[in-house]
Amino acid sequence: MPFAIPSALRVNAQLGDLRTAVGRGDSGAAVAYGRESVALVPLDPRRLGLYATALTRKGEGEKAYEVFLTAGKMGWRDPITQYFWMQTAMGLNDGAVAALRLDGMLRTWPSFTTQADLTAPFEVNQQFGDALIARIKLQPEWARDYVASTRLLEGTRLADRLDLLHRLAASGTKVGCAQIAQVVEPMARNGLVNEAYGLWRDHCDDKPAGLLMDGNFEAYNPDYEETVPFRWRVPASGDLNVEDQREKAGGKLLAMRNVSPIPMVAASQIAMVRSGDYRISWLAKDEDGKPSHAIAPQLWCSDANEIVPSNVTALPGGRWQADLRVADECKAWILQFTLQPTPKPVIFGSVSLTKPSAQ
Known part of the structure; x- marks a missing residue:
C-alpha cells in the first residue's frame, strides 16, 4: 500500500517540499509548491518568503515583490524577507532602513553574525557603516557576537571590519576590555600585533605607558x-x-x-x-x-x-x-x-x- 501523508501533516510537508525545491534551484517546482503552500497557510511569512524567492529565480520579479511586500508586513521572523528588504534598501542607498532590516534579522537569528556576506556591505560603505554603528549603539544582543566574529576574518574583510570597529569607538561606544580581548588575543597570536594593539587601545580603557x-x-x-x-x-x-x-x-x-x-x-x-x-x-x-x-x-x-x-x-x-x-x-x-x-x-x-x- 503506498505511503500517504495524513492531511493534518500535509501542511508542514508542503513547506518541506518548498524548501527542498528552492534549495536545489528547481524554480518551476518551487513556484508550484510555493503557490500550493501559501494557499494552505496564506499568513505564514516563511512560506511567503520562500515563494517570493522562487518567483525571483524564475524571473517573475514584479510578482515576487508583491509577495515580499505581504511577508514584510508580518513581523521580523523570516530572514529571507528581511534580507530582500535589506537589499532593496541598499539599492535605494537607504542605509538607515538597510541597517534596520539587518538588525531585525540578527535579533531573531544572532548566529547570522558569523556570515560575513551579510555584514560586509555595511563595512565597505561609509553611509551603510554609519547606519550599522547607530544600530550597535542601541546595544542589541547580537552586537557581542558580531564583535567576537571578527577573529574569524582575514585579509580585506578583516581590514574593513577593523575600520568599522575603530569608527565605533571614535563615536563614543567602546565594547570594553573583556569583549575586545576575544579578538585581539588571536590576532596578536597570528602576527597582527599592530592591528590588535590599535583595537585594544580603542576599546579598552587601560592607560598606555609609551609602547x-x-x-x-x-x-x-x-x-x-x-x-x-x-x-x-x-x-x-x-x-x-x-x-x-x-x-x-x-x-x-x-x-x-x-x-x-x-x-x-x-x-x-x-x-x-x-x-x-x-x-x-x-x-x-x-x-x-x-x-x-x-x-x-x-x-x-x-x-x-x-x-x-x-x-x-x-x-x-x-x-x-x-x-x-x-x-x-x-x-x-x-x-x-x-x-x-x-x-x-x-x-x-x-x-x-x-x-x-x-x-
Whole structure:
C-alpha cells in the first residue's frame, strides 16, 4: 500500500517540499509548491518568503515583490524577507532602513553574525557603516557576537571590519576590555600585533605607558593569570610570591619574591617595537627603599635573538633606566622582567617603554 501523508501533516510537508525545491534551484517546482503552500497557510511569512524567492529565480520579479511586500508586513521572523528588504534598501542607498532590516534579522537569528556576506556591505560603505554603528549603539544582543566574529576574518574583510570597529569607538561606544580581548588575543597570536594593539587601545580603557599598556599595573588582577597580550602576565606559580600594593596616586606596585633556586620570568607583555632604539624605565627597590637589581628587563622573541638592555642606570627613588636596541624583525616582541631568587620581596612597577626622541 503506498505511503500517504495524513492531511493534518500535509501542511508542514508542503513547506518541506518548498524548501527542498528552492534549495536545489528547481524554480518551476518551487513556484508550484510555493503557490500550493501559501494557499494552505496564506499568513505564514516563511512560506511567503520562500515563494517570493522562487518567483525571483524564475524571473517573475514584479510578482515576487508583491509577495515580499505581504511577508514584510508580518513581523521580523523570516530572514529571507528581511534580507530582500535589506537589499532593496541598499539599492535605494537607504542605509538607515538597510541597517534596520539587518538588525531585525540578527535579533531573531544572532548566529547570522558569523556570515560575513551579510555584514560586509555595511563595512565597505561609509553611509551603510554609519547606519550599522547607530544600530550597535542601541546595544542589541547580537552586537557581542558580531564583535567576537571578527577573529574569524582575514585579509580585506578583516581590514574593513577593523575600520568599522575603530569608527565605533571614535563615536563614543567602546565594547570594553573583556569583549575586545576575544579578538585581539588571536590576532596578536597570528602576527597582527599592530592591528590588535590599535583595537585594544580603542576599546579598552587601560592607560598606555609609551609602547606598553598599563605600565602602572592598574588592571593587574591577582585572582587569575592574565592571558590578554596587552596586559601584564604574572605567572601563577608556587615559586613566585606576589602581593599588590595600591598607590595613592593610582596604579599598583607588586611586592615579588622568587623562592625557587633559579631566575624566572615574573612579568611579561607584548611590546610595540620594531627595529630601532628604545628607552625603558621601571621601579625596583627593596623593602627599605634601596634600588634593587634583582629584577631586570629583556626583549624576547620566538624567532629572533633575545635582547638585553645596555646603559643600565640607577635613578633616584628606586627607579632604573636602560637602553634597548632592536636590530632583528619579529612578529611579536615580548618584554620580560626576570626575577632572581630573592630572600626578601622586591617592590616592582611603574614601567614605561619609549623611543628616546619621544621623551
